[in-house]
Amino acid sequence: MKITIEWTYKTKNGIETVFRSDEMPPAHALSIGEDLEKTGRAKKLQFIDQNDSTWLAKELKKYIKEIDTEPHNVRVYFDGGYDIQTKNAGLGIAIYYEQNGKSYRLRRNAPASGLNSNNEAEYAALHLAIVELDLLDVHHQTVQFLGDSQVVINQMNGEWPAYEKDLSSWADRIDEKLNELGITPEFELVPRKLNSEADRLATQSLQGVGITGQIELQ
Structure with a gap:
């Protein structure tokens, strides 16, 4: 599975725009997503898979833990x-x-x-x-x-x-x-x-x- 991150960026002046990342492995997406949230500027952050299904961070963590024991x-x-x-x-x-x-x-x-x-x-x-x-x-x-x-x-x-x-x-x-x-x-x-x-x-x-x-x- 590959994950795309989508988030809304808000400037100090209140201007907003939406960014969407390239596809990446779930673990990479989760790490980057957590880092983006720490900036305080990323809002409405979503993890989206290749079937356009949206994942919560906790769901992605559970998935990563489950697949770790599998190839x-x-x-x-x-x-x-x-x-x-x-x-x-x-x-x-x-x-x-x-x-x-x-x-x-x-x-x-x-x-x-x-x-x-x-x-x-x-x-x-x-x-x-x-x-x-x-x-x-x-x-x-x-x-x-x-x-x-x-x-x-x-x-x-x-x-x-x-x-x-x-x-x-x-x-x-x-x-x-x-x-x-x-x-x-x-x-x-x-x-x-x-x-x-x-x-x-x-x-x-x-x-x-x-x-x-x-x-x-x-």
Whole structure:
């Protein structure tokens, strides 16, 4: 979930205007909101989520306390590789998240067969990532998905149509799974060099090297 702060600012002369912040994580919004109130100039302060629902500060505190024990601030990198000669695919994902005040990284790759293109492999990698989110019990929150496939990112964003039946089918499966988990996705296209971890995992899978691991980040 992302929160926007809206408040009325009143000058010493009594002139008022309304300000609205960028979206931010709930804990950041609560901290900034409390700081604004200390100035004595911020009136009618509201916390608004992505569904335009308004939260009281005490409600936001309760929510933050509840999600602290669950994976949150989740960021997912995904990549798929496809070998035209063998028609085999390798999928790679790296999931970063916070839980109980600590930061973690989960890495996994997997082989895939029965795919017909690199674009399908990219979609399969994204689907694999969402399955892993389900296993991590990530639900009812905003998750950031980062990949270097223009096709997948732009189609999932709704900016490009998915004319190919195979790709459209993958997109539908992914949307269905996201809805089932209550995940609001944010898809972001990143340069290949910023997706090198997932790319390496996908390549290692194609080479027959399986990797599954989770570590706490220091």
